[in-house]
Amino acid sequence: xxxxxxxxGIFDSGIGGLTVLKEIxxxxxxxxxxxxxxxxxxxxxxxSRQTVIRFTTENILFLLKKRVKLIVIACxxxxxxxxxxxxKIFKIPILGVIKPAVxxxxxxxxxxxxxxxxxxxxxxSRAYEEELKRKDRNSLIFSRPCxxxxxxxxxxxxxxxxxxxxxxxxxxxxxxxxxxxxxxxxHYPLIKNVIASYLKGVCIIDSAKEVAINTKRILExxxxxxxxxxxxxxxxxxTDDPQNFFKLAKLFLKKNIENPKLVNV
Ligand code: DGL
Numbered sequence: 001x002x003x004x005x006x007x008x009g010i011f012d013s014g015i016g017g018l019t020v021l022k023e024i025x026x027x028x029x030x031x032x033x034x035x036x037x038x039x040x041x042x043x044x045x046x047x048s049r050q051t052v053i054r055f056t057t058e059n060i061l062f063l064l065k066k067r068v069k070l071i072v073i074a075c076x077x078x079x080x081x082x083x084x085x086x087x088k089i090f091k092i093p094i095l096g097v098i099k100p101a102v103x104x105x106x107x108x109x110x111x112x113x114x115x116x117x118x119x120x121x122x123x124x125s126r127a128y129e130e131e132l133k134r135k136d137r138n139s140l141i142f143s144r145p146c147x148x149x150x151x152x153x154x155x156x157x158x159x160x161x162x163x164x165x166x167x168x169x170x171x172x173x174x175x176x177x178x179x180x181x182x183x184x185x186x187h188y189p190l191i192k193n194v195i196a197s198y199l200k201g202v203c204i205i206d207s208a209k210e211v212a213i214n215t216k217r218i219l220e221x222x223x224x225x226x227x228x229x230x231x232x233x234x235x236x237x238x239t240d241d242p243q244n245f246f247k248l249a250k251l252f253l254k255k256n257i258e259n260p261k262l263v264n265v
Contacts, residue, residue, distance in 0.1 A: 004224045007032035007235075008215065009068030011059045014042035015154065015245060016186025017074030018252040020097070023212035024072070025234075028219070032232045034066050038265070040239035043150060044077040045119025045185070052121065056082035058265045060090055062237070069224050070095065072215055076184050076207065077119050080127035093218055100210035101182050102131040108203050109180035112139040115202075117170065118184030120145045128184055142178055146170040146185075153187040156251055158194075167194050178202060190252065236260035 008028075010021050014037045021035050036059055038044075044052050056078045063071055070093045073079045073086075079096030087094055105114050116128040123145040132139050148166055157163050174181070180203045183189055189206045196204050219225045226232070235258065238245045242260040249257045 003227045004069055005032065005226050005230055006067055006069040007034045007233075008070050008072060008219075009034050009036065009063030009066060010072045010074050011036040011038070011063060011078075012074040012186055013037070013044040013055075013077065014039045015248045015252060016150070018249055019186055019189045019206075019208040020072060020074035020211050022253055023208045024215055027212045027216050028225075030226045030228050030230045030232055031219075032226070032230070033234045034063060034068060035234070035236045036062055036263075037236070037238045037245060037260075039241055039245055043119070044075060045121050045147065045150060047077075047121060049081045049121075049125070052078055052081040053085050056086055057089070060086055060092075060094070062263070062265045064090075064092065066235075068092070070215070070219065072211060073097065074186055074208075074211070076122045076186060080118075080122045080125040093222065093224075095211065095215055095218060097186075097207045097211050098127055098131050098184075100214040101184070101205050101207035102128065102135055104210045105132065105180050105182050105205045106135045106139065108205070109139070111179045112136060113142070113178045113180070114139055115142045115144065115171075115174045115178035115181040116184050117144050117146050117149075117181065117188065119150065120147050122184055128182060142174050144170055144174060149191070150185065150187050153190055154248065156248075158191050158251075163191060164194055164198070167191070167198050171195065171198055175199060180205060183207060234258055237263045239263060239265060
């Protein structure tokens with residue numbers, strides 16, 4: 001058991017990364033967590049690689065000032081477009097969401113017919129596709145950008161008929177072709193039930209869960225775990241509208257969070 005009390009830094013373009021925080025909190029209750037949501041510049045999902053790299057670098061610099069011991073890039077778009085770059089320039093362990101989800105998908109998929117859904121930039125980057133092919137070059141991959149799902153979920157329309165129609169619209173081409181689907185966006189775990197009921201029998205991979213399992217493993221391997229007697233705390237920072245973040249966080253976590261603080265990066 002380690003004794004490193006420093007917090008874990010988690011960031012996302014906005015609110016969606018709370019799905020990752022929730023899973024990390026569940027598996028690592030003694031760890032302190034600092035969450036940064038770049039709410040002033042969300043969405044990242046339709047931005048260019050250069051812009052996402054710049055935002056990602058700035059977010060990491062912010063978390064480093066908070067003396068974090070490990071950084072989790074909860075955002076699929078940042079992980080797809082910027083992870084390789086920031087890993088080269090920062091020494092701190094940085095975990096993205098792609099590899100953990102891909103490893104799980106390859107493990108559970110029987111027919112190696114794997115679907116990936118995400119933002120426009122994530123799908124266009126082909127980051128999931130490349131990682132899947134690297135793990136199993138015979139796997140068949142079906143990718144689909146679903147740009148309207150994020151705004152729908154942020155509007156709280158997670159149990160509406162409109163959402164069911166949208167899911168059908170985006171996933172009809174994948175139905176019958178895949179046995180496994182990677183939810184390649186922070187927001188999608190919130191509508192996992194709607195997706196699962198449309199794609200009956202398909203194994204749905206929630207990257208948030210896999211990232212949390214990997215975070216634990218990396219802390220263990222590097223002797224970075226906090227002591228079990230550690231009194232953990234959580235801090236939330238956003239770049240715009242802390243009240244709205246607080247309100248949406250309740251939808252994501254089903255509980256109130258500590259008051260988010262407004263910051264500039
Ligand atoms: N966090 C983003 C992702 O996982 C979704 C929201 C956005 O487009 O910024 O790709």
